[in-house]
Amino acid sequence: MGGGENMSLAVETEKLVKVYGNGKTMVKALDGIDMKVPKASVFGLFGPNGSGKTTLISILVGLLLPTSGSAKVLGFDVTRESVEIRRRVGLLPEGFGFYDHMTALENLVFLATLDGVPSSQREKRALEALEAVGLKDRADAKVSTFSRGMKQRLGVAQSLLKDPELLIFDEPTVGIDPEGAAEFRNLVRKMNRDGKTILLSTHLLYEVGMICTHAAIIREGRLLVQGSVDELYRSVREAKGFRYEIRVKPGSDMPLQEIRSIPSVIEIAQSDNRVTVLSKNDIGSILFSLVTKNPYKDIVESLTPVEPSWEEIYRFYQEGG
């Protein structure tokens, strides 16, 4: 029976290994994955193509069996209780399709039947899902007339039918236009606000930074790092330094002696009306107190800590953290 030991985790894997083929054709797609996805988080599983993201997701919903190791989703074991998992998890698989000859509503009603939604509620639930993704006005249109972006939204709609606790999206924004991707991110934020846990895999770095509260980086079947986005930022900052940007009023001359005198400052760069400070330690509060007094307070427009980019974070962990 499910229920799980750690009730704060939606997904928990331990030493998960997946091997395809055997002998000379053997490929180790997952190599000892220990992953923890907290409930009510938006967890980004980032990795390049072929890193094992889809394999990991397929194992989590019982479409693939692990070679060794264990995994629990919402407290249910992936090898023994996969149906219970699929009852509670909405999946948007990569490369999915719909029955083109059927309408969007017919597709969703059919899938709702298999999800075990009572017959009296199927159509209502399907229409609600279509509304959530902005396709309600196309409910009676055949899927063959849908654009790729619309199909992707319909894919999200089908994952909402069973009102799942956990949503897993595998490369959800691949092939859709920037506007569609932005809409999708808004939808994810909204679902997360409604208390749903979202696990999304992506090979687009910016996507992780834009919507995720937690993230993991996977490469060649191994998790390089995982944690909250803040933790990941902090780790990189602690290793590579804290960066701050001070914007000054145009035409003002920024005196730098006092900033230079802060012991942990490594580097100061000045260009136009912008000063970038790199420090070994977190000097945010020191800088703040500095720029709020004379002579700075009249010339400084803003002081902001600069987060490392996700490219930096990825490179940092790829090089061994």
Add this chain to the structure above:
Amino acid sequence: MGRDISVLPGGGMRMLKNALSIARKEFADAVTSKRLWLIAGIFLLFSIASTYSTSFGFRIGARQTTRPMVQIASSIASATAYMAPLLGIALAFDAISGERERGTLRILLSRPIYREDVINGKIMSALAVTGLTITISSLAAVSVSILLHNISVTVDDVSRIGLFILFSVVFSFAYYALSLFVSTFSSKSSHSLVISVGIWIFFAFILSIMSSFIATAILGPPPTRALTLFNMSRRQFGNFTTPGGATPQELEEYLNYVRKVSEISGTIQAFSINYHYTQITSSLFSFVAGPLGFGRGEITIASIPTILSTRLIDIIILIVFPIVFLVASYMVFTRRQEK
């Protein structure tokens, strides 16, 4: 790896419910598909044309028999022997591979159902579609004869036609099971179609030609003089019962040769499901033509129980064949992991 333990009491009912949901959708898809209508249309035309020509023959006196409906049904059987496998293949070749190609299999398998539900639903729907298509086509063809040419029907005729429909559905389903099996491991429906049709062509045409070649290769050429006399008599008298100058010894020698060819050929063709189906339907409608046309025109109608007992092996093979392929399909599909 452990089997999913979610089959709790009542799980069986849930599985049946899921399979029925899939079956309903599959059935709706099938009856609205152009492919099925095309095959059913050809099937119907084929059946009606052959029964019409047979019953027309009776009407104008070109054919004579005491059991016209049996003769008419035998002509339907000839059409069915070709069309029933195509119907089975048409329903199955993309049953799984098509879902895989379209990406709908991923969506289906992400529901709280078992893989068995998918395959069970498809099988249920296929049984209903083949049953309906063959029954409607056969009954429509028989009705044409009854209505247009006033052919009378006995209770025995109805029983034979009923059995014929039953065996034809099983025969069509045998090809469905075979093609479904191919579809479970094919990643492309086009591959599945080519393999399935290839197997049908092999069983329906190539094996019978091969069997004659093999028999001739084993036995050597037929006795020359006997063959010449046989051909002469065929040209002169239209059949072999008039030996056309052959001595009884030569005739016997030739008949022995033909019998052996037939035995070897039959043994080889026994590997074909088509052969067993034809044996059953031939017996049902007394459509037993001897080797090279012996006995044509002789109609000896055995009783249904006699036919069922003498053709028991054929019937068993006809039933076991789809079961074997269904089991194989289950094994491949449920064990295959879809990423």
